[in-house]
Amino acid sequence: NAGVTQTPKFRVLKTGQSMTLLCAQDMNHEYMYWYRQDPGMGLRLIHYSVGEGTTAKGEVPDGYNVSRLKKQNFLLGLESAAPSQTSVYFCASSFQGGSTEAFFGQGTRLTVV
Amino acid sequence: RKEVEQDPGPFNVPEGATVAFNCTYSNSASQSFFWYRQDCRKEPKLLMSVYSSGNEDGRFTAQLNRASQYISLLIRDSKLSDSATYLCVVNLINTDKLIFGTGTRLQVFP
Secondary structure (H helix, E strand, O other): OOOEEEEOOEEEEOOOOOEEEEEEEOOOOOEEEEEEEEOOOEEEEEEEEOOOOOOEEOOOOOOEEEEOOOOOEEEEEEOOOOHHHOEEEEEEEEOOHHHOOEEEOOOEEEEEO | OOOEEEOOOOEEEEOOOOEEEEEEEOOOOEEEEEEEEEOOOOOEEEEEEEOOOOEEEOOEEEEEEOOOOEEEEEEOOOOHHHOEEEEEEEEEOOOOOEEEOOOEEEEEEO
16 A cells, blocks of 8 residues: 655755656545645645646746646646755645645655755 | 745643644645644654544544635644654645645644
8 A cells, every 4th residue: 555655755956956856656546735834834825736637836836846747646846946945845646636635745854956 | 925824833732631733825726724743754654534524533533724824733632652753744635736834843741
């Protein structure tokens, strides 16, 4: 029962470098989300997708891009990392949007120096 | 004003105690409500949904007051394993997004 899997789990980037975080789910969920969690801020929505081939902006989308080429995968890209993007990133998926349970991945701890 | 507000705590309680958390939300168009639990350095996991009539799951009771726009979580007979951060989560009607509170930290001591 893999559920939602994120890779990598940890990463250190230098300012200006790029990277892609991968989220994979095996529950055949339509909805997928990327959040960031910072101390005192709670989870904030970066981007989300309501189905294969769709993406939408969340609360804090600047500096990030996403793609959902396959239903089971949701990729989060940082084109030019900044120290302000140091955070814990969580991917989540759900069957029927915000009214149903969201299942989260284990998180990715990203540090930008 | 934050859309979902919680007292960050920490709430330090002895084993066996009863503890209650409240959460307020600002948007009256909110339609679905949840409590999630997050252990230190782990991902959030659903604890329970919150229904209009109130609902109970073992030692946990959730209540919703739409008129006052708040949600509560009551934990009876606290266990050491209940130590975690409890996240209040709200979904706005006709949206696909969940809005998270910053969480309330609970520490149960022997």
